[in-house]
Amino acid sequence: MAVQEALRVVAERIGSLPQPCASCDARERNFCAALSPAEMAEFARTMSEAALPTGGILFHEGAPADHVMNVTSGAVKLFKLLGDGRRQILGFRFAGDFLGLSTGADYVYSAEALGESRVCRFPRRKLDALRERYPNVDRRLLALSIEELAGAQEQLLLLGRKTAEERLVSFLILLSQNQVRRGLVADPITLAMTRSDIADYLGLTIETVSRTFSSLKKKGLIELEDTTHVHLVDRDRLEDLAAGFA
Numbered sequence: 088m089a090v091q092e093a094l095r096v097v098a099e100r101i102g103s104l105p106q107p108c109a110s111c112d113a114r115e116r117n118f119c120a121a122l123s124p125a126e127m128a129e130f131a132r133t134m135s136e137a138a139l140p141t142g143g144i145l146f147h148e149g150a151p152a153d154h155v156m157n158v159t160s161g162a163v164k165l166f167k168l169l170g171d172g173r174r175q176i177l178g179f180r181f182a183g184d185f186l187g188l189s190t191g192a193d194y195v196y197s198a199e200a201l202g203e204s205r206v207c208r209f210p211r212r213k214l215d216a217l218r219e220r221y222p223n224v225d226r227r228l229l230a231l232s233i234e235e236l237a238g239a240q241e242q243l244l245l246l247g248r249k250t251a252e253e254r255l256v257s258f259l260i261l262l263s264q265n266q267v268r269r270g271l272v273a274d275p276i277t278l279a280m281t282r283s284d285i286a287d288y289l290g291l292t293i294e295t296v297s298r299t300f301s302s303l304k305k306k307g308l309i310e311l312e313d314t315t316h317v318h319l320v321d322r323d324r325l326e327d328l329a330a331g332f333a
Contacts, residue, residue, distance in 0.1 A: 130217060133213040133214070133217070136208070137207075138205050139204045141202050141203060144197065146187065147194065147197050148167060148193075148194055148195065148197045150193060152189040152193055152211060153210065156185070156187045156209070157184070158180050158181060158183065158184050159205045160204060160205045161182065161202050161205060162200070162204060162279035163179065163199065163200055163201060163206075164179050164198070165178050166199070167197070175287060176287040176288040178288070179279070179280060181265065185231045187211075188231075201280055202279055241257075249331070251291055251296075253331060254290075255289065255291075255296065255299045256325050256328045256329045258289060259319065260326060273319075274322075276317045276318075277316055278316070279315075282297055
């Protein structure tokens, strides 16, 4: 009976949500999870949706930060262009993730769709006003910002103290953990990004990334089902590698 009651409450909650929120699979993982149906209806009136093709740009670094966004499907990469034309990827965002929040007037990085993706967009000024009215939203956004900071710190560790093999293995484990957080299986890992994207995130060359994948496969630690799916064969040994114990 307890399970049936819980299912009834969930069904009622979804049924009272505005469209397209009621059909959004990522709703419970983004900042909207902090909203009641009535509050979500108010937020929905300020929201717009955008569909992006592969390579579609959500926003450019330096552009006015007029909107903040939830990724509702697909995946997005965040990057900065260095003065010499090189690209540094700062991270990846998946369904349920939040992006575009800035302390200044402009975006501090660019965002590009890795594949066909969808986002819902909220005008920043209207969101700021609603945050003042709904402290639970402000707390949720703070938690998401802390997660983003933790991700940036993890990347600094990857770039500064780990070997190429340790970097790639750590990255694969982080992707696996991210899949679990999104309610997916931990294994196999789906790579939405290219080898070039991985190289630019880990501070390696494409050749090094490809060679390291081949080395891990040869050691029996991973299996490459195809170019976009990786099976973690020996999770314990991989976690030891990521920690620098192997």
